[in-house]
Amino acid sequence: MQFKDLKKQYQILKKDIDNAISFVLDKSNYISGRQVVELENSLAEYVGVKHCITCGNGTDALTMALMVLGIKKGDAVFVPNFTFFATAEAVSFSRATPIFVDVDEDTFNIDSQKLEMAIEDTLSEGRLIPKVIISVDLFGLPADYIKIRKIANKYNLKIVEDAAQGFGGSINSKRACCFGDISTTSFFPAKPLGCYGDGGAVFTDNDDYADYLRSIRVHGKNGSDLYDNIRLGMNSRLDTIQAAILQVKLKAFIDYELKAVNRVAKWYDQRLKNIVDIPTVPQGFYSSWAQYTVKLKNKEQRDELKKNLKTADIPTMIYYPKTISDQTAYKDLDVITARDLSISKKLCEVVLSLPIHPYLTEEDVEVGCAIIENRLLCSIL
Numbered sequence: 001m002q003f004k005d006l007k008k009q010y011q012i013l014k015k016d017i018d019n020a021i022s023f024v025l026d027k028s029n030y031i032s033g034r035q036v037v038e039l040e041n042s043l044a045e046y047v048g049v050k051h052c053i054t055c056g057n058g059t060d061a062l063t064m065a066l067m068v069l070g071i072k073k074g075d076a077v078f079v080p081n082f083t084f085f086a087t088a089e090a091v092s093f094s095r096a097t098p099i100f101v102d103v104d105e106d107t108f109n110i111d112s113q114k115l116e117m118a119i120e121d122t123l124s125e126g127r128l129i130p131k132v133i134i135s136v137d138l139f140g141l142p143a144d145y146i147k148i149r150k151i152a153n154k155y156n157l158k159i160v161e162d163a164a165q166g167f168g169g170s171i172n173s174k175r176a177c178c179f180g181d182i183s184t185t186s187f188f189p190a191k192p193l194g195c196y197g198d199g200g201a202v203f204t205d206n207d208d209y210a211d212y213l214r215s216i217r218v219h220g221k222n223g224s225d226l227y228d229n230i231r232l233g234m235n236s237r238l239d240t241i242q243a244a245i246l247q248v249k250l251k252a253f254i255d256y257e258l259k260a261v262n263r264v265a266k267w268y269d270q271r272l273k274n275i276v277d278i279p280t281v282p283q284g285f286y287s288s289w290a291q292y293t294v295k296l297k298n299k300e301q302r303d304e305l306k307k308n309l310k311t312a313d314i315p316t317m318i319y320y321p322k323t324i325s326d327q328t329a330y331k332d333l334d335v336i337t338a339r340d341l342s343i344s345k346k347l348c349e350v351v352l353s354l355p356i357h358p359y360l361t362e363e364d365v366e367v368g369c370a371i372i373e374n375r376l377l378c379s380i381l
């Protein structure tokens with residue numbers, strides 16, 4: 001069994017993907033070919049946002065979002081303490097101070113009550129200026145934007161939606177990547193919509209932000225003039241070949257993959273609901289299931305189960321074994337940890353992500369769930 005079956009996906013899409021790649025090779029327009037703009041238009045339309053600006057990867061997308069917002073030393077950026085390192089890394093890279101906030105035990109996403117407390121604490125301390133909330137749509141589930149938007153409005157903060165894992169998710173039919181003032185995603189192969197290398201995108205409704213993003217993506221160019229550089233930028237473009245591959249994969253994602261992966265999650269839910277703590281999807285929310293993450297009783301039970309599943313050739317992952325505030329890189333950097341990080345720390349001990357992808361069969365799910373049931377019943381006895 002594969003954790004993510006990219007080989008199977010390729011076998012199914014092979015003809016279209018091979019044709020798309022050959023087409024780019026024949027034209028040899030490797031940088032900024034027309035497929036890039038076409039893809040950007042399709043992505044913006046799917047998400048329901050005015051502008052999509054593709055780029056080199058999801059980390060650059062976050063860095064560019066913070067550049068547009070003018071984030072710098074002395075600014076405070078609120079980040080969930082339970083996420084992939086890149087979310088916080090982009091903040092420190094901008095020389096602002098990340099403030100790590102605890103997450104909700106059930107959704108794994110930023111805890112809005114603790115977020116508001118952290119903002120209040122930052123204001124009363126007075127050293128840093130609160131500027132941005134980076135909310136993460138962890139494991140495919142959008143964060144609670146109804147509450148987060150209220151908080152952002154109350155304190156006059158911008159929202160950057162890190163939807164690297166969230167593409168395809170939605171809240172009341174509004175799609176992920178539309179919830180931030182600026183939203184970002186990643187096309188890393190294992191993300192819900194992946195290419196065959198690194199890739200990413202930034203989304204916004206704001207015309208000025210979009211112009212700025214298109215400029216800094218290519219060395220701060222002036223409109224279409226590549227050799228008039230009006231600001232410092234970076235070199236972060238999505239390759240034409242990756243765009244061509246994503247055109248094929250986006251169609252499969254919209255036509256059936258997103259529905260298929262939700263079907264797999266339902267099979268897991270039904271089979272595991274009385275056995276382990278299954279993922280929560282609140283009313284009105286829809287996940288794109290970047291991960292299917294269950295919670296066990298404690299670290300011993302989790303580690304033991306992981307070992308048993310491995311013996312049966314069922315791959316699992318621990319997302320994440322360490323909170324951001326516990327990362328070695330942050331030992332000597334300027335960071336602030338919010339008062340209570342107990343949930344994020346506890347999650348690192350009890351979470352286990354099971355194989356999930358659109359091509360997983362009901363039989364595969366049954367094999368894994370039978371082992372989980374068996375082991376956990378044994379450990380109770």
Ligand SMILES: *Cc1c(COP(=O)(O)O)cnc(C)c1O
Binds near residue numbers: 083087187200
């Ligand atoms: C993967 C990921 C990123 C970074 O994306 P890359 O394309 O690998 O640079 C950022 N944030 C989160 C939450 C991620 O999962």
